[in-house]
Amino acid sequence: MPVHLSAPNPADLFPVAGVRLGIAEAGVRKANRKDLTVVLLDEGASVSGVFTQNRFCAAPVQICRDHLGLGLGIRAMLINTGNANAGTGDDGLMRARSTCIALARHLNIAPEQILPFSTGVIMEPLPTDRIEAGLTAALADAQENHWARAAEAIMTTDTVPKAFSAQVQLGGATVSITGISKGAGMIRPNMATMLGFMATDANIDQALMAQLAKDLADASFNRVTIDGDTSTNDSFVVIASNKAAHAPITSFDSEDGRALKAAMLSVAQKLAQAIVRDGEGATKFITIRVEGGQTGEECRKVAYAIAHSPLVKTAFFASDPNLGRILAAVGYAGIDDLDQTLIDLYLDDVHVAVKGGRNPAYREEDGQRVMKQSEITVRVVLGRGAVADTVWTCDLSHDYVTINADYRS
Amino acid sequence: MPVHLSAPNPADLFPVAGVRLGIAEAGVRKANRKDLTVVLLDEGASVSGVFTQNRFCAAPVQICRDHLGLGLGIRAMLINTGNANAGTGDDGLMRARSTCIALARHLNIAPEQILPFSTGVIMEPLPTDRIEAGLTAALADAQENHWARAAEAIMTTDTVPKAFSAQVQLGGATVSITGISKGAGMIRPNMATMLGFMATDANIDQALMAQLAKDLADASFNRVTIDGDTSTNDSFVVIASNKAAHAPITSFDSEDGRALKAAMLSVAQKLAQAIVRDGEGATKFITIRVEGGQTGEECRKVAYAIAHSPLVKTAFFASDPNLGRILAAVGYAGIDDLDQTLIDLYLDDVHVAVKGGRNPAYREEDGQRVMKQSEITVRVVLGRGAVADTVWTCDLSHDYVTINADYRS
Structure with a gap:
């Protein structure tokens, strides 16, 4: 749907x-x-x-x-x-x-x-x-x-x-x-x-x-x-x-x-x-906004690493606030001098991670509430500069596999 | 399994x-x-x-x-x-x-x-x-x-x-x-x-x-x-x-x-x-060998583009010789001066593509036979040099989504 x-x-x-x-x-x-x-x-x-x-x-x-x-x-x-x-x-x-x-x-x-x-x-x-x-x-x-x-x-x-x-x-x-x-x-x-x-x-x-x-x-x-x-x-x-x-x-x-x-x-x-x-098997529409970058290119690197991670995409499908997967994707996005202790993560209005660690005020039920929505904004603040960029993606569901395993038959 | x-x-x-x-x-x-x-x-x-x-x-x-x-x-x-x-x-x-x-x-x-x-x-x-x-x-x-x-x-x-x-x-x-x-x-x-x-x-x-x-x-x-x-x-x-x-x-x-x-x-x-x-949900073990590159790095770029393509991985899961998906991944692997008219593609012993186009001698049933195996070697010949490299990967199945949608619950 x-x-x-x-x-x-x-x-x-x-x-x-x-x-x-x-x-x-x-x-x-x-x-x-x-x-x-x-x-x-x-x-x-x-x-x-x-x-x-x-x-x-x-x-x-x-x-x-x-x-x-x-x-x-x-x-x-x-x-x-x-x-x-x-x-x-x-x-x-x-x-x-x-x-x-x-x-x-x-x-x-x-x-x-x-x-x-x-x-x-x-x-x-x-x-x-x-x-x-x-x-x-x-x-x-x-x-x-x-x-x-x-x-x-x-x-x-x-x-x-x-x-x-x-x-x-x-x-x-x-x-x-x-x-x-x-x-x-x-x-x-x-x-x-x-x-x-x-x-x-x-x-x-x-x-x-x-x-x-x-x-x-x-x-x-x-x-x-x-x-x-x-x-x-x-x-x-x-x-x-x-x-x-x-x-x-x-x-x-x-x-x-x-x-x-x-x-x-x-x-x-x-x-x-x-x-x-209308992405194949999509059940959620995800906006990924990366702020605080030094260049638009590095913001997009981080945004696409999150958007392409099968683990992040399946967590969205499951409405599971397994948000460490997002931090892991930020970490491997390819910014060599990234300092994890400067990074904040938000899920809509919920402040999940502060300076690279779990926000002490973060409650699992708040993450759960946002993850259940069909439209979600992930916001990563890199703390490196003043540039931002946005990409849009969807989750990875069983139907994606079904559609692509059956496409030609 | x-x-x-x-x-x-x-x-x-x-x-x-x-x-x-x-x-x-x-x-x-x-x-x-x-x-x-x-x-x-x-x-x-x-x-x-x-x-x-x-x-x-x-x-x-x-x-x-x-x-x-x-x-x-x-x-x-x-x-x-x-x-x-x-x-x-x-x-x-x-x-x-x-x-x-x-x-x-x-x-x-x-x-x-x-x-x-x-x-x-x-x-x-x-x-x-x-x-x-x-x-x-x-x-x-x-x-x-x-x-x-x-x-x-x-x-x-x-x-x-x-x-x-x-x-x-x-x-x-x-x-x-x-x-x-x-x-x-x-x-x-x-x-x-x-x-x-x-x-x-x-x-x-x-x-x-x-x-x-x-x-x-x-x-x-x-x-x-x-x-x-x-x-x-x-x-x-x-x-x-x-x-x-x-x-x-x-x-x-x-x-x-x-x-x-x-x-x-x-x-x-x-x-x-x-x-x-033992990859999550894996049903097939795929060896991807890229030959004829100028450097090991470009061979690995191509091999990983194939290995990470959800479309290629779901085609393996379906045993569907939808081999154009492999060529598409070769094309977006990031080799700027790649000449598609030099590329050959093999699936085990089956010669699928010649000089960037379908091999006239290729028969769908030969591709199908190899795709049904549980161990498959994809061989891409770039026609650019004498270097080769190999990576190993698996297919993308329903069970991958199930496992990762349920991991924390």
């Missing part, structure tokens, strides 16, 4: 002018599943993306990087589930290109104006024939108000579709922002998540897009982890259709720029946190 | 002259459990140890380092289960010292000649009164042939006691080597394991002991992982009682030195591998 996350109401998702989404059942891996999505962009959209840093990155990720680099103007995205087209060598590249060529023919554009995305099982050949056969139906389905359908069609082990919207006023115009994401396991994004797509009708200079995508990912998808497994296919794409009636944003330091970026970040964080809330 | 590991037959464990072990039930955490062990060394033993690199190291680890540094000659070790005396601050140091003082009084030696070890729950005060009350019974029990009893008395979540022996001929004398270890979770030793003790009656110059302990640990305990959680209490101690009738070993480059070290390493590796075979 996802933690405080329910399927979006399609009526709550704002359409984005100039962006249409179409869905089909192509039978990529199994029949009778929405598994193919096309996203059609009117001419003139600003587009950028960030992608996995996994050296074994999938064929579509390599093609996306190539096509974005060419700068011909992106006009469509093609997304399939059921098959990740990763670990597939040169044949995988050819197959990804082949699907772009087929869609380009339908749209009368260049194949290099298309970004392909695949997610699913690794190391099996992409069934290009079934994908290409499904394009007609997907294109016929394309509408601006199909974000909720697309959120559903990109799911794999997700149990709930993930889509969020926001609106913001820019120079008298109402600008819409809508995004979707998917992912529930193999999640420890490094630059971007499994799949995340976000569009706005705001006018944003293409020159700002690469940095915008990176900034948004760094403060959202790059701060969540489920199992520490960085996927081969992580991709996060930001689209500005440039349809709204306001003066173009040429800097995010302007008042309008700040308002737009804040609204986009809030959607990106909801999309990223939704992946954790 | 441990993987190919059964309790030692006491008759197979060679006593080590000058080393006596005594056991008691002190009721440290629960009643009616062997939870206290004293190891008594005759005067003149050479002793060294390596300890956890966790910055949150436990009080007894700090005391061990201090006492070994003083060089007064170690005469006894005091080991309790049920309580790790970690995350306990200054009070924990005082309590660990107090138990050393109590044992020193019994033996009429200095407290600094004693090494204390604790293992069990973190962040709870060590019950010194019960430990000190148990000393009389433990001392009365001390005998040279009590290695099997000691192996049992140091267990926590272990299901099987771990003890191994070897003999080697040195200059006409028969030299014995016997060791015990414990540990099943919170296992990713960094310099040493949870608890490992090894003794020989060989004559070894004290000046060689520190490097010997480090070399043995590096090729045994520092090559195993269960859950990637480096404990606060990892300790590995090597003892030479210097009782055997052969010329003292003054270098491990001599013929006798090489023979002795090889025999000691074989015992250390069995002790370390036994911890993995």
Whole structure:
């Protein structure tokens, strides 16, 4: 059961002018599943993306990087589930290109104006024939108000579709922002998540897009982890259709720029946190905040050591305030000159450890009370400096093992 | 069920002259459990140890380092289960010292000649009164042939006691080597394991002991992982009682030195591998060998990325040849200039991936056959150089979650 996350109401998702989404059942891996999505962009959209840093990155990720680099103007995205087209060598590249060529023919554009995305099982050949056969139906389905359908069609082990919207006023115009994401396991994004797509009708200079995508990912998808497994296919794409009636944003330091970026970040964080809330087998949503560090990097080292510890994660699953496991993870996080006698630990409002030892005022029942909640904040104070950072994660349950032991069967 | 590991037959464990072990039930955490062990060394033993690199190291680890540094000659070790005396601050140091003082009084030696070890729950005060009350019974029990009893008395979540022996001929004398270890979770030793003790009656110059302990640990305990959680209490101690009738070993480059070290390493590796075979919830013993690296460090990075991936570990549990998960872990192991088109992957004798893609000759049923075995070797060939390294790990099962969700209850 996802933690405080329910399927979006399609009526709550704002359409984005100039962006249409179409869905089909192509039978990529199994029949009778929405598994193919096309996203059609009117001419003139600003587009950028960030992608996995996994050296074994999938064929579509390599093609996306190539096509974005060419700068011909992106006009469509093609997304399939059921098959990740990763670990597939040169044949995988050819197959990804082949699907772009087929869609380009339908749209009368260049194949290099298309970004392909695949997610699913690794190391099996992409069934290009079934994908290409499904394009007609997907294109016929394309509408601006199909974000909720697309959120559903990109799911794999997700149990709930993930889509969020926001609106913001820019120079008298109402600008819409809508995004979707998917992912529930193999999640420890490094630059971007499994799949995340976000569009706005705001006018944003293409020159700002690469940095915008990176900034948004760094403060959202790059701060969540489920199992520490960085996927081969992580991709996060930001689209500005440039349809709204306001003066173009040429800097995010302007008042309008700040308002737009804040609204986009809030959607990106909801999309990223939704992946954790729907984490494979998750029963709890955990915020890990590390304060008092000398650098953001060392705060993140500590936060990820806690977030990835199977012992900490199983203790959360059991609602067991076995908090020594958190201190142990702090200790092995890799800060060589860490002084354990400076460290304080809090569980929500409960002050558990003082200067590296048990707080004399700490009572087991207080820890127990917090551990039973479905949302918990762990706060570690390092006592070394003034920097803080936050990551979000979930617990490790029997269902995680069940889901991943059964995924392909 | 441990993987190919059964309790030692006491008759197979060679006593080590000058080393006596005594056991008691002190009721440290629960009643009616062997939870206290004293190891008594005759005067003149050479002793060294390596300890956890966790910055949150436990009080007894700090005391061990201090006492070994003083060089007064170690005469006894005091080991309790049920309580790790970690995350306990200054009070924990005082309590660990107090138990050393109590044992020193019994033996009429200095407290600094004693090494204390604790293992069990973190962040709870060590019950010194019960430990000190148990000393009389433990001392009365001390005998040279009590290695099997000691192996049992140091267990926590272990299901099987771990003890191994070897003999080697040195200059006409028969030299014995016997060791015990414990540990099943919170296992990713960094310099040493949870608890490992090894003794020989060989004559070894004290000046060689520190490097010997480090070399043995590096090729045994520092090559195993269960859950990637480096404990606060990892300790590995090597003892030479210097009782055997052969010329003292003054270098491990001599013929006798090489023979002795090889025999000691074989015992250390069995002790370390036994911890993995008895890993919490383990159903499979996995050897991960990475070849063709430029350095040992990069081979270990790749091997540990595979060994720590929850997705790889659950696939082993499920006997599912979902081998793309292994390639994904190779990809995120942190080798920045890794070229995926050079990588080959083998599962025992089955050649799964060629140059980063699926081997055309690979058949799913061959992968399935190997995955069903209880001992499996994963071999990754990086194609970057001539260096190789190996780590040992286990799978991730439902029982791991059950054990760690229930540990304290």
